[in-house]
Amino acid sequence: MTRIPVRTALALALAASLAAGCSSLADELEREADPARSSQPAAGGEPPVDVDPLTPPGPTDPAGDPPSVPMEVPCSGEGFKASAGMVSSAMGLRAMSITLTNCGTGAYEFHGYPALTVLDEQRDPVAIEVLKGTDGISSGIRNTEPKPILLQPGESVSATVAWRNTVTDAARPAPHGTYFDVAPAPGRAGHAVKPGDGGPIDIGSAARIGVSAWEKTAADGTPE
Known part of the structure; x- marks a missing residue:
């Protein structure tokens, strides 16, 4: 050891x-x-x-977040999808396009003006006047007479929506909307879309908007 x-x-x-x-x-x-x-x-x-x-x-779990409405919605059960363009604004004038595309399998006839409703954030209708034509809002906006249109699958029609956000009556609150509910014609199912920039529909105290007649659009989105 x-x-x-x-x-x-x-x-x-x-x-x-x-x-x-x-x-x-x-x-x-x-x-x-x-x-x-x-x-x-x-x-x-x-x-x-x-x-x-x-x-x-x-x-993260998105549960509880309010559903958002895209600028373009999927094809509906009756074969249409709606989309909205960007809002062009100048000196209180607002203008934007709305489009319906035939995403179904059959032809559909259009004749006249869109059935248009402004909805708030909760999807409730906003009390405004909807004019047939845009001359009551501005004379500088394209505004054609209604004519029959046969819309084949894949084709589109468009119209122009115009309004002013000027306040002429301080005692009358100016209404604001979030969505446009667009239908091919009165009595048909509507399609809720937001303006293309996602901004509010800032209608002035006159509380009215104008919408032009449906026009068939070419592949590049311009009226035919």
């Missing part, structure tokens, strides 16, 4: 104590920085996985 000098034994004991102390200190520092011990290796020796407590580990 080999004897170890007392001085050497003391030195070895001191070194072991310091090593244990360093390990314990390292453990304490790690616990302070990561109290949940989330960065510890998983069973089997796999590398640690960083976990950001501020970021959930997956997509």
Whole structure:
């Protein structure tokens, strides 16, 4: 049996104590920085996985968010889809296009003006006057007479909606809308769309809008 000098034994004991102390200190520092011990290796020796407590580990649940209405809605049960163009504005005048596309399998005849309703954020109708034609809003907007249109599958018709956001009566609150409900004709199913820029329909205190007659549009979106 080999004897170890007392001085050497003391030195070895001191070194072991310091090593244990360093390990314990390292453990304490790690616990302070990561109290949940989330960065510890998983069973089997796999590398640690960083976990950001501020970021959930997956997509957030969108439940409870109000449904949004896109600028273009899918094909409806009766074979139409609606879309709205960007709002052009100048000196209080607003104008934008609305389009209906025949996405069904049969032809459909259009004749006259769109059946148009302005809806608020809760989809309730806004009390305004809808004029047939846009001359009552501005004489500078294209405004043709209604004519019969036979719309084949894949073809589209469009019309122009115009209004002013000027306030002429401070005692009368100016109505605001969020959606246009567009139908091919009175009595037909409507299609709710937002203006192309997503902005509000800021109707002035006159509380009226004008809409032109349906026109058949070419493939590039211009009237035929």
